[in-house]
Amino acid sequence: MTPAQSALIDAVRAHSGDKAVVTDPDDIAPWLTDWRGRFHGAAPAILAPANVEDMQFAVARAHELGVALVPQGGNTSMVGGATPPADGSALILSLRRMNRIRSIDPAAGLAVVEAGVILANLHEAAEAQGMRFPLTLGARGSATIGGLVSTNAGGTQVLRFGTMRSLVAGVEAVLPDGSRHDGLAALKKDNRGYDLDHLLVGAEGTLGIVTAATLRLVPAVVDRATGWLGVESPAVALTLLRAMERGSGTAIESFELVPKLALDLVLKHIPGTRPPLDSSHPWLVLVDYVAASPDTAKPALEALMQDALAAGLAQDAVVAANEAQAGAFWRLRDSISEAERAEGPTMAHDISVPVDAMPDFMESASARVEAAFPGVHCSAFGHLGDGNVHFHVNAPAGADGDRWRAGVGEAASHMVYDLVVAAGGSISAEHGIGQMKLAELERLSPPARMAALRAIKRAFDPHELMNPGKLVTLAPSPPTP
Amino acid sequence: MTPAQSALIDAVRAHSGDKAVVTDPDDIAPWLTDWRGRFHGAAPAILAPANVEDMQFAVARAHELGVALVPQGGNTSMVGGATPPADGSALILSLRRMNRIRSIDPAAGLAVVEAGVILANLHEAAEAQGMRFPLTLGARGSATIGGLVSTNAGGTQVLRFGTMRSLVAGVEAVLPDGSRHDGLAALKKDNRGYDLDHLLVGAEGTLGIVTAATLRLVPAVVDRATGWLGVESPAVALTLLRAMERGSGTAIESFELVPKLALDLVLKHIPGTRPPLDSSHPWLVLVDYVAASPDTAKPALEALMQDALAAGLAQDAVVAANEAQAGAFWRLRDSISEAERAEGPTMAHDISVPVDAMPDFMESASARVEAAFPGVHCSAFGHLGDGNVHFHVNAPAGADGDRWRAGVGEAASHMVYDLVVAAGGSISAEHGIGQMKLAELERLSPPARMAALRAIKRAFDPHELMNPGKLVTLAPSPPTP
Incomplete structure (x- = not known):
């Protein structure tokens, strides 16, 4: 621990009490590794202020002392976004004690929610008021609002309501010098200069710490039906989606595409699963x-399915x-990544291209990667209606995991990303x-x-004290090995 | 003209041809004053590149030579946003020759539109393809897409589809050093760092020049009905809006509140107008x-009106x-500002507060301003469902315009803005x-x-060459007189 870190810890303890500081290595350990066990860091302490004033105090002192901070909520990042650096140069700044739902206003369709609130808890609180917060994802039992805002999270319900960005009506954040940005007022129209809320959404804590957000709620679901259809190709699936949307307005909230081979792996590796058709x-x-x-x-979905079968867009x-x-139907979809990992090493890519281009992209990118790396098998599944799939490159049977990943896997990833960029797409759709x-x-x-990214980072955090080494560094990052 | 300005003009003419430079004072004159005649500037030339490459060339040379540029589209700013400084230190950079609609894709619901395209022309082009660009406003015959994006324009159809920001799927811009930001690919999910598109929307040309945008289209209107209702108060009007929305989903696209006195002025001053009820x-x-x-x-709106009359929410x-x-109904609404100006001096305020707070705000702010400045009369009208009204303070009969504005008018404006801020609102909702x-x-x-605003401005444009003196200056601006 550096003298500056020690001084920061003392100051926070004196100002905010013992609960605001964790220094026992056993208590810190679980938060030093990402949930998939890929990224490992070190930190001499966790700071955990319980309200925004204490958060401002901690950040202001860190700023004065030159101590780096890594904000952390549920620690469910898919890209090592909440893991501290390995050299112990940063403290973890936990948002988990800022876990109040400050208000829910069903009439206005708004909730003011602190960063540490777990998504599933917000779901429940909204439901209790006859409302719904429509974003959801696999990690809903751990992921927190602050992280969801800071990563502009997506998930399986984006088709109708958009990503987190479109559900955020305002942001409260502690800026790197400890000052507070209060954008919580839900103004439908506000043109007072650059939109700081939108800048903080998706900034991964590198420009400041999101401490609360005003979120949009929608009326609770009255009735829901879930079903599977068998189709011939991704192109037909997209035609099917457009047809179902024409026939139902905004009633289709999820439309997830899954290849047969991925389903087969789920049925093979995940206990208690059964084929839906x-x-x-x-x-x-x-x-x-x-x-x-x-x-x-149920009758409405059945009618849409009948139309699809009659039109030859689906076979069953x-x-x-x-x-x-x-629930069992959804479990099949949600278990694909786990099943693929159980089968063998895989490289996952969270990518997007324009929606209409996705079917072609899936086919051509798979063919090119499989041709370039004999023995690998590509598998793409996910949010077709968002132009966003999880494009997996799976190792040949018997491949050694670490060696394959570092060699062929990395090379294949490069190729996938090159193809995505050539298609005008994004190498990070939602993670x-x-x-x-x-x-x-x-x-x-x-x-x-x-x-432009560096100019913004430098403008807010010239000494790289906010989540250092994430999203963008002021010095060009070293080339990929 | 400074030597640097002269060098820039020569370089642009040599690179992009004679049409790209206007130096005849008679041709420049109309673009030196805002359309309401309130702001007057000077500029030795207008640069008018016709494509993004020429735009990059002009901006890069201006950057090297240290020449300031004032981007201008239809010159319909309500806040002097497109008027050059009075000292002639900047050239006007006109976007009007970049007026191509690059593509319209009805299936995807997207159009790629250059900055100089006039809004009414986009409306027509979309309609010809069975689609609609749903944002509209009084200046649609002059206002251009670049200006609408750069000011995050609002208008009378925001209730359903939001402001310009929510209709922009991507932005192409020339950054202050002449480099190009290409965000036109319409990705529904993209988390590759800070959202530069959202930063440029509403930046008023102070961070770069928006040269094109990918815009969302919606299906063309099949049928539309327009009507007036008489109501007792703004609070009842908001209850009425909520009731009509419950009864019709998203069918209510406009809901404009008008006080009797404003309507009376329209009937008095605007030829050919008749009372609707x-x-x-x-x-x-x-x-x-x-x-x-x-x-x-028409039958659906009539049914909603019957319900409103039966519930006592409307009297006629x-x-x-x-x-x-x-059209005649809308003309009444669109003529209010003109009628109020004809009646006498007025101070207009484009303000917003949270939607539910607006009825109370209108009442209490009017009462307080009228009490503080005896003889003035407050009039608020506009987009109640957006929490955005145009709050006018009208001078007493017989007041001398310039003197009243500089004295009581300015003081009353201060008070209005103070009350808006106290209510958690915005002093600029849409202008x-x-x-x-x-x-x-x-x-x-x-x-x-x-x-934060200054840090962003400094990061992109440290020498204040992009639309200088607008939105934010690096030095604190002088206090209001």
């Missing part, structure tokens, strides 16, 4: 239909008979940059873009 | 109802019999800051916010 199809689609009146979703279809079966994609962002962004 | 009411509401099937809008109501009458509100923004923003 009796027949076999090269591609499957999982659909969620939401209705505003009771007992109308089934609607869940009840909530338990709907952000963190530390994992820092070098690839540098490699694949035009110099003008990197210069 | 036979009866007299303290407040009136203008509603646009949009339907997806032919001949359904009428639906336009045809398009001509609908931006420009040069008109520079000092008030400084006076009424927390130091942390001003520091």
Whole structure:
């Protein structure tokens, strides 16, 4: 521990009490590694202020003392975005004690929520008021609002309501010098200069610490139906989505595309799973239909499915008979990554291209990667209607995990990202940059873009004290090995 | 003309041809004054590159030579945002020759539109493809896409589709050093660092020049009905809006609140106008109802009106019999500012507060301003559902315009803005800051916010060459007189 870190810890303890500081290595240990066990860091302490004033105090002192801070919520980053640097140069700044839902206003459709509130808890609180916070994702039991805002999280319900950015009506943040940005007032129109809220959404804590947000709520779901369809190709799946949307307005809230081989792996590796359809199809689609009146979703989804079968857009279809079966249907989708990992080493890529270009991209990118790296198998699944899939390159049977990843895996990843950029797409659709994609962002962004990112970072945090080594560094990052 | 300006003009002419430079004072004159005749500037030349490469050349040379540029589209700013400085230190950079609609894709619901395209022309082009660009405003025959993006324009259709920001799927811009930001790819999910598109939207040309945008289109209107209702108060009007929204989903696209006195002034000063209702009411509401099937809008709006009358939310109501009458109905609303100016001097304030707080705000702010400045009369009208009204303070009869404005008018404006800030609102809901509100923004923003705005400005444009003297200056602006 450096003298400056020690002074910061003492100051925070004196100002905010013992609970605001964690120094026991056993208590710190779980927060030094990302949840997938890929990134490991070190930190001599966790600071955990319980309110925004204490947060301002801690950040202001850190600023004066030159101590770096790594903000952390549920620690569910997919890109090492919340793991401290390995040299122990930063303290973790935990948001978990800022866990109050300050207000829920069903009439206005707004909630003011602190950064440390766990997503599932917000879901419950909104439901208790007849409302719904419509963003959800696999990590909802751990992920916190601050992290979701700071990474502009996506998930499986983006089709209708957009990513976190479109659900954020305002942001409260502690800026790097300890001053407070209060953007919580939910103004539908406000043109007072550069939009600081939008700048902080997706900034991964590198420009300041998001401490609370005003979030949009929508009316609670009255009725929901979930079903699977078997289809011939991603192109047909997209045509199917457009047809279902024409027939139902905004009732289709999820439309997840899954290849047969991914489903087969789930059935092989995940206990208690069963195939949703009796027949076999090269591609499957999982659909969620939401209705505003009771007992109308299932018949409405069945009618859409009948149309799809009649039009030849799908070859088979089934609607869940009840909530338990709907849950089992979703479990198949949510278990794909786990099943692929159980099968062998895989390189995952969270990518997007313009929606209409996705079917072609999936086909051509898979063909090119499989041709360039004999034995690998590509598998793309996910949010077709958002132009966002998880593009996995799976190792040949029997490959040694670490060696394959460092060699063929890395090379294949380069190729995937090159193809994405050539298609006008994004190498990070919903997971952000963190530390994992820092070098690839540098490699694949035009110099003008990197210069703009650095200029913004320098303007807010010239000494790189806010989540250092994430998203962008002031010095060009080293090339990918 | 300075030697640097002269060198820039020569370089642009040599690179981009004679059409790219205007130096005849008679041709320049109309662009030196804002359309309301309030702000006057000087400029030795207008540069008018016709494509993004030529725009990059001009901006890069200006950057090297240290010449300031004032971007200008339709010159319809309400806050002097496109008027050059009075000392002739800047050239005007006109976007009007960049007026191509690069593409319209009805299936994807997207158009790529250059900055100089006039809004009404985009409306027509979209309609020709069965689509609609849903943002509109009074200046649609002059205002250009670049200006609408750069000011995050609002207008009368924001209720359903939001401001310009929510209709922009991507931005192309020339940054202050002449490099290009290409954000035109319409990715529904993209988390590659700070959102540069959102930073440029509403930046009023102070961080770079928006040269094109990818805009969202929606299906063309199949049927529309327009009507007026007479109501008792703004609070009742808001209850009425909520009731109509519950009864119609997203069919209510406009909901404009107008006080009786404003309507009376329109009828007095605007030739050919007629009262929409036979009866007299303290407040009136203008509603646009949009339907997806032919001949359904009028009966649907009439049914909503019957419900409102039955519930006592309105005392009288009428639906336009045809398009001509609908046009006449809208003309009443669109003529309020002109009528108030004809009646006497007025101070206009484009303000917002949270939607639910607006009825109380209108009442209490009017009472306080009228008490503090005996003889003045406050009049607030506009976009109630957006929490955004145009709050006018009208001079007593017989007041001398310039003297009243500089004295009582300015003082009353201060008070209005103070009350807005106290209510958690914005002193610029849809018009931006420009040069008109520079000092008030400084006076009424927390130091942390001003520091953040300046840090961003400095990061992109440290020598203040991009639209100097607008939105924010690096030196604190002088206090309001």
